[in-house]
Amino acid sequence: MPELPEVETTRRGVAPHVSGATISDVVVRDHRLRWPVAEDLPQRLRGRQVSAVDRRAKYLLFRLDGDTLLLHLGMSGSLRLVPARTPPEPHAHLDLVFSHGQVLRFTDPRRFGSVHLAPGDGGSHPLLARLGPEPLGDGFTGEWLYQRSRGRRQAVKAFIMDAATVVGVGNIYAAEALFRAGIHPARAAGRVSRRRYGELAAAVRAVLAEAIDAGGTTLRDFVGSGGRPGYFRQSLSVYGRAGQPCRACGAPLRLIQVGQRSTCYCSGCQR
């Protein structure tokens, strides 16, 4: 489900309700996530205060005193704030129960999500240690993409979906950014010019920022922490529109496989 805009939407929804709140209990209904939930997680979290909720890549970071709880939503995960004693729906695997009476509930049918408690700011955790720059931060530029891509034969779409290149760009927003930049998704990363990487970096930033403003993209079941869907879907130019006419040139949008992922693009607008 979630790429960076959906995770950021979740963060913004959750943070005001849990920042400064104390975890009174942790309920783990199913330990079988992407990695098994640590058996001692409840005892290590109980009684601790959340000072802030941050985000790095697609991870939510719950700041505790000296530690950080890393939470990844995987493909189908979502976080909801619900009143205490709300009966759990199917796949509600984890609850953080707060002393103020609200429960932060993690629901994830496919169980590709994960929860880890890491020391310090979490930055040295193996899952975070090798991540590339944030797309909305200063470290992400066309020049960075250009330098990093020299000599690489990998498709440019797979290249920008690699978290070592830039974090947070998944299948939807990679397709959208490439459309905006006019770059064919299967073009070798090493054969994209410096000028076009400048345009691609700008397109990635713009599409992510717009999607955040819209509360993310809801394809089926994504909802923000308050239960509202994102409405960026109506702004998608290519993702999910195979066979439909390009809004720019009218040509039917094509569907191909790039790096084992379905990829929609316009053969007229993207070269």
Added chain:
DNA sequence: CCGGACGCCTGTCGGC
């Protein structure tokens, strides 16, 4: 080092 394939899960949808 690089890049491609695979696997982890459940739910949904289209075709027969």
Added chain:
DNA sequence: TGCCGACAGGCGTCCG
């Protein structure tokens, strides 16, 4: 109606 395969917003790991 039922079954069956394909596919889905991610990503770590393995292998050549």
